[in-house]
Amino acid sequence: MLHLFRSFICFAKILKAVHLLKPYQSVFLLIMFIGKYSSAQELPVARSVLKAYSKVTRSKGGLSGKLYWQNTGNYNININFNPSTRELSGIVAIDYINNSPDTLKTLVFKLYPNLYKNDAMRNMPVAPGDLTTGVHISSMSIDGNEYDSTRCAIKGTNMHLKGSRILPGQKAHIAINYSYTLNKGSFIRTGQIDSGAFFIAYFFPRVAVYDDIDGWNEYPYIGKEEFYNDYGNFKVAITLPGKYEVWATGNLENTQEVYKPNIVQRINNAELSDSITDVITTDDLNKGNVTQSNQTNTWRFEANGVTDFAFAVSDHYMWRSSSIMVDPSTKRRTRVDAIFNPVHDAYLPVAAYARKTVELISYHFPALPFPYSHETIFDGLDAMEYPRMVNNLPFREKKEVLEFTAHEVFHALFPFYVGINETKYSFMDEGWATMTEFLFPPLIDSRHAI
Numbered sequence: 344m345l346h347l348f349r350s351f352i353c354f355a356k357i358l359k360a361v362h363l364l365k366p367y368q369s370v371f372l373l374i375m376f377i378g379k380y381s382s383a384q385e386l387p388v389a390r391s392v393l394k395a396y397s398k399v400t401r402s403k404g405g406l407s408g409k410l411y412w413q414n415t416g417n418y419n420i421n422i423n424f425n426p427s428t429r430e431l432s433g434i435v436a437i438d439y440i441n442n443s444p445d446t447l448k449t450l451v452f453k454l455y456p457n458l459y460k461n462d463a464m465r466n467m468p469v470a471p472g473d474l475t476t477g478v479h480i481s482s483m484s485i486d487g488n489e490y491d492s493t494r495c496a497i498k499g500t501n502m503h504l505k506g507s508r509i510l511p512g513q514k515a516h517i518a519i520n521y522s523y524t525l526n527k528g529s530f531i532r533t534g535q536i537d538s539g540a541f542f543i544a545y546f547f548p549r550v551a552v553y554d555d556i557d558g559w560n561e562y563p564y565i566g567k568e569e570f571y572n573d574y575g576n577f578k579v580a581i582t583l584p585g586k587y588e589v590w591a592t593g594n595l596e597n598t599q600e601v602y603k604p605n606i607v608q609r610i611n612n613a614e615l616s617d618s619i620t621d622v623i624t625t626d627d628l629n630k631g632n633v634t635q636s637n638q639t640n641t642w643r644f645e646a647n648g649v650t651d652f653a654f655a656v657s658d659h660y661m662w663r664s665s666s667i668m669v670d671p672s673t674k675r676r677t678r679v680d681a682i683f684n685p686v687h688d689a690y691l692p693v694a695a696y697a698r699k700t701v702e703l704i705s706y707h708f709p710a711l712p713f714p715y716s717h718e719t720i721f722d723g724l725d726a727m728e729y730p731r732m733v734n735n736l737p738f739r740e741k742k743e744v745l746e747f748t749a750h751e752v753f754h755a756l757f758p759f760y761v762g763i764n765e766t767k768y769s770f771m772d773e774g775w776a777t778m779t780e781f782l783f784p785p786l787i788d789s790r791h792a793i
């Protein structure tokens with residue numbers, strides 16, 4: 344009521360003043376008045392989102408609807424990686440769970456290494472020497488029945504398996520034997536870094552997202568795009584020559600089987616200590632005193648509730664580590680690792696920067712206890728985030744090292760913790776992460792106050 348009275352007074356004042364104004368000023372004022380007091384128009388909403396409102400899977404307030412669902416998968420991956428040939432081969436076994444109300448008559452998979460296929464569509468350059476024949480599938484089964492791989496349609500990085508039938512609420516067991524050759528150069532977020540270091544991502548066939556907005560995510564990956572994946576649980580076994588170490592999205596489950604006792608002791612120390620521990624030094628590397636002296640070692644990792652799984656391999660990188668209590672109520676700690684080539688001394692403070700970033704996330708902004716057990720920054724050839732992993736160039740300027748460490752570690756929350764569709768809405772997670780480049784460095788190191 345008071346509001347209406349004020350509007351009336353306001354309108355009267357305008358009428359009184361209007362004869363003093365020039366004609367164009369009067370028109371402008373009238374438009375302002377109509378805009379302010381006419382009923383607000385709703386912003387246009389995409390048809391797919393309107394449909395989701397009517398299906399009650401989404402709500403206009405932004406919260407999920409009462410009937411919201413997500414599909415998920417349990418991935419059991421067992422692979423071999425040969426660093427000299429760069430061949431990666433093995434088996435991925437997936438229990439895929441259809442939580443949607445729809446019967447899935449086709450299954451769509453992502454074969455990301457097909458980006459490097461000879462005839463692939465790309466928006467990033469690939470040198471002729473890095474072109475491959477893509478992912479080779481030697482056998483495939485669904486619920487124990489051999490699937491005739493000639494029936495599957497592969498187009499770019501998408502693979503369609505027709506003739507499957509997964510009812511709502513049911514699950515399917517899919518097993519795929521596969522191999523591909525990792526790129527030596529043309530590093531697009533993954534590939535060889537130097538003769539003894541590799542960052543390996545997007546390395547296994549996985550079920551594409553089927554969601555309530557778009558159905559199957561068939562958006563082709565042609566290089567620049569980022570990713571959209573279901574949450575899942577991962578058990579990954581990676582076998583490679585004995586001198587190599589492996590770091591991954593998952594927690595290492597067999598530390599004592601693969602590392603020598605002195606390294607195991609230092610990892611345990613880093614998990615409990617606020618200070619920096621040198622887990623692998625150049626001295627250890629020179630003496631060959633790091634991994635168990637076997638022809639090959641199998642590294643076993645587990646990660647639950649993550650959208651993707653990546654790993655990195657090296658035979659000559661240093662490892663500096665620390666940890667921090669991120670949740671005083673449970674005393675839960677997060678370990679932060681910097682894994683780098685000793686010639687890149689700009690990397691020496693990265694473990695401390697990453698630790699401080701995790702502290703700021705946990706206690707300052709957004710003051711959410713860091714949700715993961717570890718965060719690993721690996722000296723690579725990109726500036727790219729993966730669940731619990733970062734592949735960061737060895738930046739020369741301290742300012743860049745600080746900013747990119749903060750930026751990439753913050754991605755642990757956006758997109759990975761909140762699980763957004765980065766392919767469609769990458770501005771959301773990049774916006775948040777870019778903000779931390781301004782917000783965090785002065786708090787990490789006061790000499791970098793803006």
Ligand SMILES: [Zn+2]
Pocket residue numbers: 750751754772773776
């Ligand atoms: Zn980013």
